[in-house]
Structures are given as structure tokens and as C-alpha cells.
Amino acid sequence: MSETLPKGVATIAQLAEFDTVIDARAPGEFAEDHLPDALSMPVLNDEERARVGTLYKQVSVFEAKKVGAALVSKNIARHIEDYLLDKPKNWRPLVYCWRGGQRSGAFTHILREIGWDAHRIQGGYKRWRQHVIEQLQILPAQFRFRVVTGATGSGKSRLLEALAARGAQILHLEELAAHKGSVLGNLPGQAQPAQKGFESQLLAALARLDPAQPVFVEAESRKIGRLQLPDAVLEAIRGAPGLRVEASLEARIEFLLRDYDYAVADPAWLVERLGHLKGLQSNDTLERWRCLIAEGNYLMLVEQLLTQHYDPLYQRSQASNYDSFEAATRYATDRLDATALDRLASEILAKSA
Secondary structure, eight states: OOOOOOTTEEOGGGGGGOSEEEEOSOHHHHHHOOOTTOEEOOSSOHHHHHHHHHHHHHTOHHHHHHHHHHHHHHHHHHHIIIIITTOOTTOOEEEEOSSSSHHHHHHHHHHHHHTOOOEEETTHHHHHHHHHHHHHHHGGGGSEEEEEEESTTSOHHHHHHHHHHTTOEEEOHHHHHTBOSSTTOBOTTOOOOOHHHHHHHHHHHHHTSOTTSEEEEEOOOSEETTEEOOHHHHHHHHTSOEEEEEEOHHHHHHHHHHHTHHHHTOHHHHHHHHGGGBTTBOHHHHHHHHHHHHHTOHHHHHHHHIIIIIHHHHHHHHHHHOTTTTTOEEEEESOOSHHHHHHHHHHHHHHHO
């Protein structure tokens, strides 16, 4: 028997029925994670929320509610003036806060009094987070993944993009994680999302996929930068059939110099990142690499990084973690430019048909 909801309350399952999703939480809460495509319209900013919370704990509930009501009213009025005055009468907004209580309740009440069919999410963000965890345990097993493997510098992420350009379904984990998955993987000027935000984006990406069609995904370790893949996602990928890009060493060096041009442009950053290999490589090796950076000899640096660090690491990791590693269909190439990657994508899709 379905649950009867109070008027103006909706569930997570009804998200698609609304025109706009409004996050009424503080900006700090929104930055950590939010529902896909939600707009941030805080009824209390971070400082105001802290102030009201302090009054609640140290003075009284009554004093906290008085100050909170004044601040909430002021902020909702500003949001209506700045963003909502052009909305037609048939506009349907969905509002949420942490638990679906007072903050979203106040915003929803005012919007409904104006005449819009506004609703608040039952259980708020807390219910959304529970939904994400539940779905990430269930959804991955429903897809037919095809795992793209290949040594570091084989252009696997760019190959995924070439496959997508040809109409294939992809799950681009490094794009979602804003990281290239190695010690040099930090993207310039772009921070990684919080773990919760990453998982919400991951769920949204999975929800857009068709389980009846194959999904190409890059072989990843458990962690991408500081983010961790959910167990069910990792298990589904590691157990899936694979294909392996076997690019020549020269092609890989050329590709990495092009794809990591920002690292070459910032020698100090590159030296700092290579410092994270201390303990994995000898002090003499690290010093030699620092000298190559100082000399601007990036061709030799990349060759040594591949042959002395990344290739041995890759061989051990892939062979032990991916069931399909040895049996993977192999695609050899001595080029990794856009034309060559498109050719590879075409060949892969032809064999997958």
C-alpha cells in the first residue's frame, strides 16, 4: 500500500515531475554535495546558520527561532526578487534542505502562497544520500561493461571520448573525479569534488545509461586521486571483458607530452608531484628526474617514468585486479593523435557489433 504524503511533499522518485530543484541549505553544504542540476538558494548562509545554531544551543530555542525567522524571510525574499519573478504560474519547483524540515518547509510554504505548485522533498538531502548509497550498490551489476586497458600514456581516456563521439556509451570516471588517476593526475585549477558529490555525479551518469547497450569504461584502481570508487562499481568493472591498447613507447611519450602540457609548463609543480614517489623510487632516481626537469629534457624524463615506474606498476596492478587482462582483445598502434584514436574507436565498435 503506497504511503499518503502530506500536501506539498514529494519523494525522491518524483524528481522528474518538477521543473526546478532548489537546494535551500547553506553554501558549504551545497558545495560538498547536492542533487543533480539543483540550484543553490540558501535560506541561511554558512555564517547565519552557525549564528542560529549557537543561539539554539547557548541561549534558547525561542531566541534562535526569532533570529532564524528574520534571516530566512529576508533571504527567501531576495531569491524571489533575484531569480523567480519571471516564473509562470504553472512552474513547479521542488525544494529540499538537510532533513526536509524547517528550511525547505518555510521556502515551500511561501512559494505555495504565491500560487506555485511547490513541494519539498520528504526526508530532504538525508534521504537523497541514502538513495545514492542504495542505488550504487544495485545499478552497476545491470550494465555490460567493456573495460579499456593499456599502459600509462596509451590514451585510454581520449579513446573513451572518441568512442562517445561515435555514439558509444561510456562511463568516464576520471572526468567525474576531475583527476587523471596518477601522481601527476591533479588537473590545474580544478579541485576534485567531495566524495559524496562524486558519488552523486556517478549515480547520475549511470542513470543516463541504457543497460541493453555495452558501456565502455577505463580500468581504474580503487582510488582516483583522493576519491574512492564504490565497491559495486569496482567489482562490476573488474569482472567485465576487456580490450587492450598496445601503443608503442614513442607514441605514448609523444601523447603524454601533449596531454600533460600544463605539467611541462610548470616545472616547480612537476618536481613537487614527483616528490610523492619518495619511497617508491630511490633518492638517486628522484634526483636524476629533478635534474632532467631542470634541464628541460622532458622526453627523457617521460621515457624513464614510463619504463622504470609506471609500466612495472601497471603490469602488476592490472594482472592481479582485472579478470580480463590476459584475454583482452588487443589493438596495436604507433600513433595516439585524434585521427589514430578515432580509427581505434571505429575498429573497436566494429568488433563489438
